[in-house]
Amino acid sequence: MLDNPSYIIDTFFAIFAMVLIILMVPGFAMLEAGLVRTKNVTAVLTMNVMIYAVASMSFMLIGYEYAFGSWDHQEGISKYAFFLFQMAFVGKVINIMSGGVSERSRIIPLAIFTIAVGAFIYPTIVNITWGANFLAGTAFDISAMSDLAGSTVIHSTGGWALLAAIIIMGARKGKYAKNGAIKVIPASNIPLVTLGAFLLWIGWFGFNGGSVGAISSKENADAVALTIMNTNTGGMTGAIVAWALTYFRYKKFDITMILNGALGGLVAVTAGPDQFSMYVPILVGGIGGALVVLFVPLFDKLKLDDPVGALSVHLVNGIWGTLAVAIFVDSVSYVDQIKGIAVVAAIVFPLSFVVIYIINKIFQLTADDEEQLVGIDEAECGMEAYPEFKRSI
Secondary structure, eight states: OOSSHHHHHHHHHHHHHHHHHHTHHHHHHHHHHHHSOGGGHHHHHHHHHHHHHHHHHHIIIIIHHHHHSOSOOOOSSOHHHHHHHHHHHHHHHHHHHHHHTTTSBOHHHHHHHHHHIIIIIHHHHHHHHTSOOTTTTSTTOOTTOOOSSOIIIIIIHHHHHHHHHHHHHOOOTTSBOTTSOBOOOOOSOHHHHHHHHHHHHHHHHHHHHGGGOOOSSHHHHHHHHHHHHHHHHHHHHHHHHHHHHHHHHHSSOOHHHHHHHHHHHHHHHTTSTTTSOTTHHHHHHHHHHHHHHHHHHHHHHTTOOOTTOHIIIIIIHHHHHHHHHHHHOTTSOHHHHHHHHHHHHHHHHHHHHHHHHHHHHHHOOBOOHHHHHHOHIIIIISOOSSTTSOOOO
16 A cells, blocks of 8 residues: 555656656757747757756755745645756746847856746745745736746746846848848748647746646546646647638748647647636637737837847736736735736836846857858857758758
8 A cells, every 4th residue: 555645646746747848949949940040040959958967956955945935835745846847947937038039149158047037036925926925915926927837927038038137139141121121031841830739838838837737636636637628728729710811811821830820829828728618718819819910010010129039929918918817817806917927027127137147248248240141050059950951041
């Protein structure tokens, strides 16, 4: 007979969910590698490997205890399993930011920002939402915000950091002409984009399902299954709506927009998949897909150069998903959700702006025009991902 079977089962569940979330590391890597030009692919892959290692180490050494107050606050599962599950999240915040500044960011300065996020910026948001909460009892206490797996805590946090970075770093060389014309820079490898998006989709089952926290009772098992089903529904409807809207607007099927629509739907349901009935995610995810189709060209018109559409997928849908919980769940307050969104924005955007500004001034985060012209692969890595193929500048 097992000794404390619920502890063992729930610990295994947390580790399994963590493994699914880690599948999002190659997911982001493949998605971004496919969306950038071939001359920048090795740099993107290097950044993704570095982000996972550096962010995780920073969180283990500094950020985790800052976020949760101690290593011994868990009783239902192994403290090591809980740490691993939380650690799996931290790199996603920087992945959101790094993807959006692809093709113009240097690697070492980005690693320094990764340390800042893993050790301080992201743990601050975890502290005031899921963790020790140093704002408890103050007017800025947002612990009542309902955000199961981080539509705001993770996705909007990454989105606000990305917005700060884009404002400071500017656009890729040649993206916007002096007359205001927008140069379309097509994806270099559509199969990689598709593979990356589906790895992210699969990882989301651990991302959201694991956030329920336990599976060893019938009630918890049903909650996990509902959460994963609603997560999948949000992704499916996001893809379907993006597919329909792109064809309606352009009379073409844009696979990159369809996949980003799916990811937008997944972000949108992340705040409340455990509380939605089984049909609500059709609407929540569908609106998420529509927002991606709407905001990708809007951000381009505003000259916010985002090669992978991360602002639309993560920031816009992080906000929408958090609000959607209040719209569709009677017990959740609009005030709590709006307050949570506002406080996170008020902390993350200025902090990220200051840190990125300083890094860019001291270490020059933004690659210069010549480096962007020849490609970050050659300038930073000394090797190209596709050396046997002649590429265009």
